[in-house]
Amino acid sequence: MANISSANGKITLKGDWTQEAIDALEPVLDLWGFYGEYGIQGCYSDFDEEHLTAEFFGCGRWSFSGTLDSFEDWSRQWFKDNPKGPNGEPIHTTTEEQYDHLLKIMSEKNLIIEFDFEDVEEGCGVHIHEIGEFTSDDGSCISYETIDCEDIVPTWDDKAALNAAVDFFERFLSEVDRKKLRKWVKNNIIPTNIFEDIDDYEGIIECVGEYGQDPFIDFFLEFSPDTEEWEEFNGAYEDMWGCPVEENIDEGYDDEYFAHRYDDDEDDDDEDDEDEDVNDWDTEPNYPTEDIDSLDFTEKAFVLTGDFQNCDGDRKAVEELIVAKGGRCTGAVSGKTNYLVIGDFGSAGAKKVEKALEEKAKGKDIKIITEYDLFRFLQ
Numbered sequence: 001m002a003n004i005s006s007a008n009g010k011i012t013l014k015g016d017w018t019q020e021a022i023d024a025l026e027p028v029l030d031l032w033g034f035y036g037e038y039g040i041q042g043c044y045s046d047f048d049e050e051h052l053t054a055e056f057f058g059c060g061r062w063s064f065s066g067t068l069d070s071f072e073d074w075s076r077q078w079f080k081d082n083p084k085g086p087n088g089e090p091i092h093t094t095t096e097e098q099y100d101h102l103l104k105i106m107s108e109k110n111l112i113i114e115f116d117f118e119d120v121e122e123g124c125g126v127h128i129h130e131i132g133e134f135t136s137d138d139g140s141c142i143s144y145e146t147i148d149c150e151d152i153v154p155t156w157d158d159k160a161a162l163n164a165a166v167d168f169f170e171r172f173l174s175e176v177d178r179k180k181l182r183k184w185v186k187n188n189i190i191p192t193n194i195f196e197d198i199d200d201y202e203g204i205i206e207c208v209g210e211y212g213q214d215p216f217i218d219f220f221l222e223f224s225p226d227t228e229e230w231e232e233f234n235g236a237y238e239d240m241w242g243c244p245v246e247e248n249i250d251e252g253y254d255d256e257y258f259a260h261r262y263d264d265d266e267d268d269d270d271e272d273d274e275d276e277d278v279n280d281w282d283t284e285p286n287y288p289t290e291d292i293d294s295l296d297f298t299e300k301a302f303v304l305t306g307d308f309q310n311c312d313g314d315r316k317a318v319e320e321l322i323v324a325k326g327g328r329c330t331g332a333v334s335g336k337t338n339y340l341v342i343g344d345f346g347s348a349g350a351k352k353v354e355k356a357l358e359e360k361a362k363g364k365d366i367k368i369i370t371e372y373d374l375f376r377f378l379q
Contacts, residue, residue, distance in 0.1 A: 007064035009117025013052040022047045024102040031094040064119045065332040068144040107139035127152040128331035149330035156191045164195040172225035188215045201236035220245045295377035297325035305352045306343030340368045
């Protein structure tokens with residue numbers, strides 16, 4: 001089942017937007033809500049010649065960002081299908097003539113619709129900040145270009161999210177050393193607010209279990225959960241994976257696996273918490289990477305995911321090397337992505353890989369490559 005992402009930000013009309021142009025935009029913004037599932041779900045204020053910026057919220061499949069370059073195709077298909085509501089009336093009254101009128105005005109006056117937003121996928125998914133622009137060069141279509149996009153890396157600095165995660169696991173233990181449990185959460189669970197937002201066990205198992213080694217196996221080995229709540233959780237786990245947690249333990253675990261991995265005497269003060277390697281995933285999934293004999297950087301769009309060995313693990317430094325070669329980097333995969341680069345040490349975003357495969361299935365020329373291959377051609 002596809003994850004839904006939520007976007008919040010602002011729309012800014014750049015250029016000489018007259019009231020005529022603003023009036024032409026309004027029905028198109030309404031259209032871009034589509035079925036109420038993906039797209040712009042609403043603006044908090046109206047535009048006029050004195051107010052050319054408005055806050056908005058929207059949603060998308062995997063990412064709101066990834067929907068924006070589909071707005072042109074979706075709009076044309078909407079006019080073709082002319083979908084009706086339960087009462088038989090059209091869901092939207094915006095016409096193709098109104099749409100084309102806006103594009104003509106934008107083309108003639110070189111008008112820009114800028115989006116500046118944060119896009120957050122539910123659960124443990126992508127969180128990015130993106131700035132992009134809609135333009136219409138010749139008035140025949142509208143196109144979206146990402147101007148800047150960066151990953152917002154989650155941390156356990158969000159104390160409410162961390163406490164919610166600790167509370168979640170605490171319910172499975174009749175006797176709790178909360179300090180030890182807190183340290184275990186920080187070292188084994190990717191930072192997320194999912195424990196605040198999702199209350200069902202299956203949803204949490206699905207989201208958390210997608211990242212690195214199964215944390216519930218590690219939790220079972222470390223703490224020996226023993227409450228009725230654990231039995232209920234283990235039942236949900238078995239329904240999903242075909243066996244309870246204790247039967248899903250790999251042979252690689254032994255009695256020394258979890259012995260003395262954490263120093264119970266180590267301070268865990270909230271104000272001075274400086275744990276290193278909080279998420280040190282050391283397994284690498286078998287992602288469908290491709291062998292390449294050459295790599296074209298010029299004007300190509302790259303998305304990086306996972307931990308990188310080069311540049312001391314600083315992905316920002318890797319992005320700078322790509323830009324120096326003439327490429328550009330974004331935080332989310334879309335139909336305009338040319339290369340998805342997977343770091344050498346796992347923890348890659350499975351959703352980014354799935355999105356790349358989805359776009360490839362549509363005929364998009366996206367290559368999934370490794371960090372090793374990237375640096376073969378960066379040197």
